[in-house]
Amino acid sequence: MKRKILMLLMAGLLSFAMMAGCGNSTEPVAGAEEEEEDDRNLADEIEDEAEPEPVQAAEPEEEPEPEEEKELDMPRSDAYEMFLAGEMDVNVLEDPNDPYAEYMIPAKGTYSYDELIDAILGEYPGKYDVKYTMFTPQLGEEGDDVFVLYLENHDPSFYSWIGFIAYDTDGLNMRYCKEFGYRSFFDLYYDGYVLTGGSNGAGAQDFNCHCVLPDSSLRTLFKSSHLYSSWCGDITWTLDPDMDYELRPTLTYDSGLEMKVLYFGDDDVRFTVTGYSDNKSVKAEEERFIQAIREMGAVEIDEDEYDSLTSVDIDESKLINLSNLSTYDTVEKEIEY
Secondary structure, eight states: OHHHHHHHHHHHHHHHHHHHHHHTTTSOOTTHHHHHHHHHHHHHHHHHHHSOOOOOOOOOOOOOOOOOOOOOSSOHHHHHHHHHTTSSOEEEOOOTTOTTGGGOSSOSEEEOHHHHHHHHHTSOOEEEEEEEEEEOOTTSOTTOOEEEEEEEESSTTSOEEEEEEEEETTEEEEEEEEEEOTTEEEEEBTTSEEEEEEEOSTTEEEEEEEEEOTTSOEEEEEEEEEEEGGGGGGHHHHHOTTSOGGGSOOOOTTOOOEEEEEESSTTOEEEEEEEOOSSHHHHHHHHHHHHHHHHTTOEEOOHHHHHHHTOOOOOGGGBOOGGGSOEEEEEEEOOOO
8 A cells, every 4th residue: 555655656756747847848938038039020130131122113214306407597599699799708628538638729717708719819820700600419409509619710821710619507618629720621510520630740641530519528439540651650659658668669761651540549449551661671670560569459450441430421411611600700810929
């Protein structure tokens, strides 16, 4: 009996110990609530950081409105009449592609009609008729009239002068002018084509084709030359203007070489040989010259191809007879030397 009671007491003590041990997992430990609160706050912060802030869609950029085409204040013909009347000035501009632009007459600047005439005739002696006309270039539209100012020298042994003027939103502008005469020609057509050329000395003949643009500038379609003897060496200056003079291939004055050269620009030079010297040693020198310009970039073509490339299909009925233009004024200018 005593043994049974002792066993019950031991079983009870063991049950109580087990219950006490399990109670440690259910009763809160001091400071546990604060740790749980901290854990919850940290979890909230991590969650806040993990969720990206909503990205606001960028507002589409407004496309720039196309620039409105400026309209002329008046028809071109009215502006030209104002220029002749001395009521509007003209801006003489240099051609950036012309290596001799700084020598042009008149010099770059702004001129009234009288000032322009004085600036031109200040370089030439003699008596001049001042003439003018208008035409619409082939590349232009109705109303794109270009004004032609022509100063014709009474003495054919001296140069005449011609310039093109166009009126646009920037005012009156002259982008091209040239003196010609004596041994050179300047053929202007009502559709805007221009043929120029003539003798360029004892050993060269030039023939060039251009077209006038509505802004009064001139676009060169091609230039060509028929060269004789030592003048053939001129081609090297186009092929390489910076080459040392001592290194340039040359020809002597007793050379019999004849060649035609076609220039579509500094980087496109073509030529055909039309004759060599009868002297064998001189001909050998000419052949070395031809080989040298080939190596410099000139392209040799046959004469038929050359003639085809330089043939110009222009309506001769549209040629402007500059001498028959109405005379606006006659000016005489004597220069003392």
